[in-house]
Amino acid sequence: MVEKKHTAAFTCTHCGNKAPMLIVAEYSHIKNHDDEESGMSWEAGPYWEVLECLSCNSVLFRKGYWHDLLTDECGPEYEILYPNGPQVIRGLPQQISKSYEAAQRVKTIDSNAFAVLLGRVLDLVCIDKNAVGDDLFQRLEDIAKKGIMPQQLADMAHALRHLRNIGAHANLGELTPAEVPILEGLSKAILEYVYSAPALVQLVQSKIDALKAKKP
Template structure:
């Protein structure tokens, strides 16, 4: 099982030691699976939960594992493309190392990578973000978030007199994670739901 190890600060292939399924009597779709895992790198214990949902082939299966122990300020969704996961991991390392200006710059870089992967190429990041919105990849709210991230990243990269506040850096990182998580998880789920409804 691919999960995030807090001790290793990386995504690892963890060994499942044991599992428990909480069955809901009146709605089996609400079943919850808890798995106790062991990190393959450092042997640290990791507890994750999974909800019952449709997989990519529209069959029922356990969804993406979400770590609930140890607790973490930030969660990287395993479904996000590898290049973006690497970028987010670097963002988190910068934040944990109190490098808040570097956090803002790395978040902007990750956003640029997101635009590139989604085929939203423009002469600059502002144009690329606008294309994401025009193509329906992000909605109005996510567009506003992405544009603010762009501006914050520009300020961090080009204004040597500007010090990024820790709370601002955390917000920037939270919004970056939220944009990717929404796009690759919730939006994909909703698009599949609409496609299933059309087939009825």
């Protein structure tokens, strides 16, 4: 039987679990180098590994650089090529950013939990924008009325709210990994409109002001 190879423990960029991972494929450009003058020879070069996280069964791809003389017993530093970590949305208030990251961590594990946690992000957006109303539906409508997001985007938020309800209540059905890109797209569109776009406008304005101030 071929013995299975594992990595040292590190944090999975899909699920956030820290544990050794299974090495399912390797490709190496490590080559032998001879230095005639010193009579020394060593092996060095980059190599790539396809890994499987044993917690979420997702696949990762990473690159390392090996050098016989320079790499210590802890092994080389690795660059994760896939996935490149959770997408960061610019301009999010701290609490919303924390909740969005928490949602991202369950994305590949449980589509229903992902929808529920994104619903929590929507709740926080409503609190942050002082929306009024008895439930999330009314609060989203209030945000649209105040012009914080256009009606079209509020409709998207309602779609997300609807999916959140399915995720939260087993009697309404169940979400599958097929719904994850929809949930992802809806939440990203809302957060970017409400937070990233104003943050970007502010950044551009401050650069323009700085340029103007420099002019004689």
